[in-house]
Amino acid sequence: MDEKEKIIDKNTDETMNDDVNKTMGKITIESTDKDIDNKEEIESKAYAPISVSPNSITVPSYSSATDVSISCTDSTWKAGTTSGWAYMQKVSQTKAKIIVAPNTGGVRVTGVTAVNGPHPATVIVTQSSNIDVKNKITLYKQKGGTCAATCACMCVNVNPDLVQSDWMENAQWADIGNMNGYSLAVDVMYYDDSDEALRPTFYSVFNDSLAKGLPAIVKINTDNLQHWVVLVCFSGSKTSDVSDPSKYICADPVSGEFVRLDLATQYGCINSKFFNRVVYKKN
Numbered sequence: 001m002d003e004k005e006k007i008i009d010k011n012t013d014e015t016m017n018d019d020v021n022k023t024m025g026k027i028t029i030e031s032t033d034k035d036i037d038n039k040e041e042i043e044s045k046a047y048a049p050i051s052v053s054p055n056s057i058t059v060p061s062y063s064s065a066t067d068v069s070i071s072c073t074d075s076t077w078k079a080g081t082t083s084g085w086a087y088m089q090k091v092s093q094t095k096a097k098i099i100v101a102p103n104t105g106g107v108r109v110t111g112v113t114a115v116n117g118p119h120p121a122t123v124i125v126t127q128s129s130n131i132d133v134k135n136k137i138t139l140y141k142q143k144g145g146t147c148a149a150t151c152a153c154m155c156v157n158v159n160p161d162l163v164q165s166d167w168m169e170n171a172q173w174a175d176i177g178n179m180n181g182y183s184l185a186v187d188v189m190y191y192d193d194s195d196e197a198l199r200p201t202f203y204s205v206f207n208d209s210l211a212k213g214l215p216a217i218v219k220i221n222t223d224n225l226q227h228w229v230v231l232v233c234f235s236g237s238k239t240s241d242v243s244d245p246s247k248y249i250c251a252d253p254v255s256g257e258f259v260r261l262d263l264a265t266q267y268g269c270i271n272s273k274f275f276n277r278v279v280y281k282k283n
Contacts, residue, residue: 046117047074047116047117047118047119048072048073048074048116048119049072049116049119050070050071050072050074050077050114050115050116050119050120050121051070051071051072051121052068052069052070052071052096052114052121052122052123053068053069053071054068054123055121055122055123055124056123056124056126057098057123057124057125057126058126058127058128059098059100059125059126059127059128060127060128060235060236060247061102061103061104061127061128061129061130061235061236062102062103062130062235063099063100063101063102064099064100065089065097065098065099065100066097066098066100067091067095067096067097068088068095068096068097068098068123069094069095070093070094070095070096070114070121071094072093072114072116072121074116075093076116077090077093077114077115077116078090078114078115078116079096079112079113079114079115080112080113080114080115080120081111081112081113081122082112083110083111083112083125085100085101085103085108085110085127086098086099086100086101086110086112086125086127087099087112088112088113088114088123090114096114098112098123098125100125100127102130103127103128103129103130104130104132105129105130106129107126107127107128107129107237108126108127109124109125109126109127110124110125111123111124111125112125128235128236128237128241129235129236129237129238130233130234130235131207131210131211131233131234131235132232132233132249133210133213133214133215133232133233134232134233134249134251134258136155136213136214136215136232137154137155137157137215137230137232137251138153138154138157139154139251139256139257139258140153140154140159140160140253140256141253141254141255141256142160142253142254142256143160145169146160146168146169146171146253147226147227147228147229147253147254148171148217148219148228149163149167149168149169149170149171149172149176150168150253151217151228151229151230151251151253151278152171152173152176152177152217152278152280153176154215154230154251154253155177155182155215155217155230155278155280156176156177156179156180156182156280157180158176158179158180162179163176163179173278177280181282181283182280182281182282182283183280183281183283184278184279184280184281185209185214185279185280185281202243203242203243204238204242205277206218206231206277207234207238207242209231209277209279210231210232210233210234214279214280214281215230215231215232215251215279215280216230216231216277216278216279217229217230217231217277217278217279218230218231218250218277218278220261220264220266220267221266221267225266226266227254227264227265227266227267228253229250229251229252229253229261229264229265230250230251231248231249231250231261232249232250232251232258233248233249233250233258234247234248234249235247235248235249245260245261245262245267246260246261246262248260248261249261250264252264252265
């Protein structure tokens with residue numbers, strides 16, 4: 001074989017080797033892809049599907065725990081992703097809790113997940129906004145029939161024991177406020193929300209006071225069932241929850257504690273309704 005033939009033969013061998021290498025490489029890549037697909041398929045078959053119900057919840061602005069149901073034949077499923085303010089806690093094979101931290105701002109939304117191998121199940125969590133002015137008042141417990149004046153003392157942070165007895169008995173709003181540098185932010189206003197259709201309008205007025213950082217003293221019954229409380233917190237939607245008493249927290253002078261408005265003294269009576277609003281502001 002002369003030199004020319006050797007060169008041609010060498011080039012032919014190299015070309016053939018390149019073709020073989022490329023072919024083998026392609027086979028290797030395709031084989032790897034198939035291996036990955038097979039592995040994922042095997043893993044998918046190895047773990048049972050998982051689902052959660054309901055898959056969307058709305059929770060109040062305060063700290064709470066909501067039960068959800070898990071459907072999965074594997075008992076080894078785990079709670080997966082969390083957010084900074086919400087997470088899932090496994091309770092049993094068929095039950096979990098969605099736990100949320102208090103919300104001090106606007107409406108927020110996140111997702112928390114349960115996982116079983118490659119299978120996720122996500123719950124969308126929407127947390128209501130919060131208005132909270134509890135730190136603006138001092139809790140006091142009424143003595144005798146002085147609920148209205150005790151509410152005034154709460155709002156202007158004056159111990160009822162230091163107030164003239166006739167001011168307490170007659171709820172002298174302006175005089176009590178002046179003791180600690182407060183005045184009435186609005187005139188004492190009268191409402192009658194016996195007309196159910198108008199109720200959201202009245203609630204909105206009180207809600208607006210809270211939104212401005214002003215606790216609102218409200219009369220929630222009349223005649224011999226008359227009672228006054230201080231609204232200090234609202235948790236919910238301004239559009240859909242504004243007239244729901246369970247979304248409000250009030251200071252009840254009977255107990256001297258914070259309670260849900262619908263659980264306040266006299267609220268559950270048949271005549272329950274808002275009648276008046278008294279709001280103070282610091283001079």
